[in-house]
Amino acid sequence: xxxxxxxxxxxxxxxxxxxxxxxxxxxxxxxxxxxxxxxxxxxxxxxxxxxxxxxxxxxxxxxxxxxxxxxxxxxxxxxxxxxxxxxxxxxxxxxxxxxxxxxxxxxxxxxxxxxxxxxxxxxxxxxxxxxxxxxxxxxxxxxxxxxxxxxxxxxxxxxxxxxxxxxxxxxxxxxxxxxxxxxxxxxxxxxxxxxxxxxxxxxxxxxxxxxxxxxxxxxxxxxxxxxxxxxxxxxxxxxxxxxxxxxxxxxxxxxxxxxxxxxxxxxxxxxxxxxxxxxxxxxxxxxxxxxxxxxxxxxxxxxxxxxxxxxxxxxxxxxxxxxxxxxxxxxxxxxxxxxxxxxxxxxxxxxxxxxxxxxxxxxxxxxxxxxxxxxxxxxxxxxxxxxxxxxxxxxxxxxxxxxxxxxxxxxxxxxxxxxxxxxxxxxxxxxxxxxxxxxxxxxxxxxxxxxxxxxxxxxxxxxxxxxxxxxxxxxxxxxxxxxxxxxxxxxxxxxxxxxxxxxxxxxxxxxxxxxxxxxxxxxxxxxxxxxxxxxxxxxxxxxxxxxxxxxxxxxxxxxxxxxxxxxxxx
DNA sequence: GCCGTTTTCGGCCCGACTGTTTTCAGTCG
Numbered sequence: 001x002x003x004x005x006x007x008x009x010x011x012x013x014x015x016x017x018x019x020x021x022x023x024x025x026x027x028x029x030x031x032x033x034x035x036x037x038x039x040x041x042x043x044x045x046x047x048x049x050x051x052x053x054x055x056x057x058x059x060x061x062x063x064x065x066x067x068x069x070x071x072x073x074x075x076x077x078x079x080x081x082x083x084x085x086x087x088x089x090x091x092x093x094x095x096x097x098x099x100x101x102x103x104x105x106x107x108x109x110x111x112x113x114x115x116x117x118x119x120x121x122x123x124x125x126x127x128x129x130x131x132x133x134x135x136x137x138x139x140x141x142x143x144x145x146x147x148x149x150x151x152x153x154x155x156x157x158x159x160x161x162x163x164x165x166x167x168x169x170x171x172x173x174x175x176x177x178x179x180x181x182x183x184x185x186x187x188x189x190x191x192x193x194x195x196x197x198x199x200x201x202x203x204x205x206x207x208x209x210x211x212x213x214x215x216x217x218x219x220x221x222x223x224x225x226x227x228x229x230x231x232x233x234x235x236x237x238x239x240x241x242x243x244x245x246x247x248x249x250x251x252x253x254x255x256x257x258x259x260x261x262x263x264x265x266x267x268x269x270x271x272x273x274x275x276x277x278x279x280x281x282x283x284x285x286x287x288x289x290x291x292x293x294x295x296x297x298x299x300x301x302x303x304x305x306x307x308x309x310x311x312x313x314x315x316x317x318x319x320x321x322x323x324x325x326x327x328x329x330x331x332x333x334x335x336x337x338x339x340x341x342x343x344x345x346x347x348x349x350x351x352x353x354x355x356x357x358x359x360x361x362x363x364x365x366x367x368x369x370x371x372x373x374x375x376x377x378x379x380x381x382x383x384x385x386x387x388x389x390x391x392x393x394x395x396x397x398x399x400x401x402x403x404x405x406x407x408x409x410x411x412x413x414x415x416x417x418x419x420x421x422x423x424x425x426x427x428x429x430x431x432x433x434x435x436x437x438x439x440x441x442x443x444x445x446x447x448x449x450x451x452x453x454x455x456x457x458x459x460x461x462x463x464x465x466x467x468x469x470x471x472x473x474x475x476x477x478x479x480x481x482x483x484x485x486x487x488x489x490x491x492x493x494x495x496x497x498x499x500x501x502x503x504x505x506x507x508x509x510x511x512x513x514x515x516x517x518x519x520x521x522x523x524x525x526x527x528x529x530x531x532x533x534x535x536x537x538x539x540x541x542x543x544x545x546x547x548x549x550x551x552x553x554x555x556x557x558x559x560x561x562x563x564x565x566x567x568x569x570x
Numbered sequence: 571g572c573c574g575t576t577t578t579c580g581g582c583c584c585g586a587c588t589g590t591t592t593t594c595a596g597t598c599g
Contacts, residue, residue, distance in 0.1 A: 023571080024582095025571070025572085025581085025582055026571050026572095027571090028571085028572095028582075029571035029572055029582090030571075032571090032572085033571085033572090057572090057573095058571090058572070058573095059572085060571060060572045060573080061571090061572090062571055062572085063571070063572085097597090097598090098588095098596090098597070098598095099596095099597085100596060100597050100598085101596090101597095102595080102596060102597085103596070103597085132591075133589095133590095133591085133595070133596070135588095135589060135590075137588095137589075138588095138589085349583080377585095378584095378599080379583070379584040379585060380583055380584055380585075380598090380599060381583075381584095381599080382583060382584095418586095440599060441585095441586075441587090441598095441599070442586085442587080443598090443599085444587080444588090
């Protein structure tokens with residue numbers, strides 16, 4: 001039993017109790033325990049063995065007993081009982097926008113609705129609008145919400161796919177006879193969401209790796225099996241395809257499977273023009289008699305007379321033409337990042353202490369990191385009143401005296417209020433190193449209102465960066481209505497930096513807008529918006545968006561040295 | 571359900587928006 005699976009049981013328990021209308025604090029306690037368990041470095045089993053469970057914050061007598069029960073029996077009786085009472089489908093319904101625990105319960109109790117399909121039918125038959133607490137509009141919202149959730153169901157966030165991929169790869173790599181293994185497809189291209197996970201291995205004898213994957217603990221069931229490939233379904237809800245090829249076909253197959261299709265087709269055409277054939281056997285001359293030796297993918301591109309194209313660019317968006325002219329961008333790398341400009345601490349709603357941020361970022365090799373807690377109007381996140389903000393900045397300045405090679409920057413993530421006013425006066429903003437403006441309220445304003453609201457913030461000379469510009473949460477919340485093109489134009493005029501938020505469920509702005517911003521001369525900042533240490537490492541996903549947007553280091557302000565950065569922020 | 575302590579129980583992130591029940595429950599960030 002892994003910590004994450006244990007955490008998942010407690011999360012679902014909390015969800016079920018919420019639908020039953022149990023005490024909100026009890027529910028919050030389970031959620032908190034789940035969060036803590038998921039982030040523990042040590043296996044829960046080990047803590048139990050050493051009788052240290054009660055030392056874990058958020059774990060008291062009751063939860064400790066439940067953990068022990070799960071460790072011994074593999075499940076939790078209270079959880080199982082609740083599942084008999086409330087079908088899992090009701091939990092899915094609770095995820096719809098506008099539907100919370102109370103309405104989900106009502107739909108189940110009064111209409112017997114326990115799946116999205118049944119809910120859709122009930123909505124189409126107009127049975128929902130007459131329930132107390134519902135309306136015709138909500139019925140309509142439900143149908144839209146179902147569409148959104150269905151679209152999401154086919155897609156998995158990149159971070160989940162890559163973490164699973166890493167685990168499977170390190171597992172398969174150790175199997176006897178396996179020479180090489182890697183991910184391919186959209187996961188390798190770092191697309192923001194993926195349909196399934198494609199893996200490729202090189203081995204003379206395919207049966208062994210295929211058997212091993214079929215029995216891996218993360219695998220729920222085998223969907224399909226052929227002599228050299230297997231398709232399995234994981235507990236994470238993501239399908240995984242593993243193909244095994246002979247070692248000599250590994251590189252050409254890796255290249256072909258990475259795609260995208262249009263990119264590969266274009267390369268095949270170019271090969272043909274040169275009297276070559278490109279397919280999963282490799283590159284061949286004439287009628288297939290002479291096979292060119294390929295050490296890596298680089299050799300394929302060179303043989304076709306072009307420079308190497310990294311997986312992130314293989315989307316048929318002009319990369320082939322650019323590579324033929326040796327005119328590809330000098331893409332930004334994770335190692336170019338010199339600091340993170342959007343981090344929260346315990347002063348507002350994060351688990352990170354100021355000193356933790358400093359230590360972790362220094363160890364990452366950063367030269368600087370900006371502390372940007374929430375501003376005063378965001379009460380739920382414990383936003384900082386002016387006096388606390390000033391106090392925090394004083395402490396940061398004191399801390400900086402201790403560092404030689406590192407600087408904590410003072411800052412704030414300041415709410416842009418519904419009327420476009422800022423949450424703090426100019427006199428305060430001008431004292432800070434980094435001022436981020438962002439929208440956390442009144443998402444339902446009209447496109448014109450939100451656009452003008454953000455424009456107004458951009459026009460304030462003290463606002464340096466706009467964070468998560470569209471407000472989208474992948475698969476959960478559409479972006480608010482906003483004219484992004486117009487805002488990019490404004491940012492170009494005002495010199496405002498736009499954020500690529502690295503959080504895998506945001507990735508906001510997305511690659512298309514990032515590329516447009518670059519084309520219009522707008523600078524970008526790649527930030528994590530981290531609330532705990534683990535999330536400080538999510539910068540890789542923001543960098544991936546930047547790479548897919550063809551960004552170079554000079555497009556991104558947090559690749560700059562501190563002095564250069566200060567110049568831009570001034 | 572956890573925590574801290576005042577060691578036995580009260581406090582635990584708050585306030586705005588929505589749609590309509592026109593006074594508030596439900597949802598959201």
